[in-house]
Amino acid sequence: MAVTEIALLRLKTQEASSSTKTLLQRAQKAQSEWSGYPVHFARQIEHSNYFYIFGGWKTIAEHNGEWIKSETNQKLLTELKDDVDVEWMFHVETDPSTSSIPLDAPVIAVSRYFVEAAQKAEFDNAFKNDAPNLGAHIAPFTYSGGWRIDKEGDDEEFVLFSGWNKTEDHFGFAETEGFKEFAKIKSIIKGAEIKQVRLEKWG
Secondary structure, eight states: OOEEEEEEEEESSSSOOHHHHHHHHHHHHHHHHHHSSOOEEEEESSSTTEEEEEEEESOHHIIIIIITTSHHHHHHHHHHTTTEEEEEEEEESSOGGGTOSOTTSSEEEEEEEEEOGGGHHHHHHHHHHHHHHHHHHHTTSOEEEEEBSSOSSSOEEEEEEEEESSHHHHHHGGGSHHHHHHGGGGGTOSEEEEEEEEEEOOO
16 A cells, blocks of 8 residues: 655754755655655745655555665665754555545645544544535645654554645634534644644755
């Protein structure tokens, strides 16, 4: 089953040096050629020295085994170790070949919802019923979501990607009638982490 990779990395300096950008571009190209899927960097708006990797893999085993252990990847990690830390990485049940992340949007919200395992079906039902309110508000941009596969502990995690024209629009959604319906999800979850990002080319 093809999966979407999401990873959070931290620059050890506020801005990437030209040599770090070159290494990141090399890593992006190498991973894309290996996996057969595009790889995108997205800079966090709230903390600009954090950035995400969005990628795709045919299987988790191909990523965690073949690619991570490969000589190419290990060499890149060694070259980047003084400039970049990997905070975390996991895989989501969304098909990377279908542009499930709204990459055409100026701002992308990455929302992580933490759910008790016993509440997973209830969350799924609430999301199915209430997400159209979000979709109507963000059009022409889109949204998609999926469950984290390689989870930690017993709880579940749902990751939602949504596209926005600007950060103010995202914040403004909380004042709309549509949000009142979508916010019913809050009664089901244990917690949430919501960040906003912009695509970063490191050019």
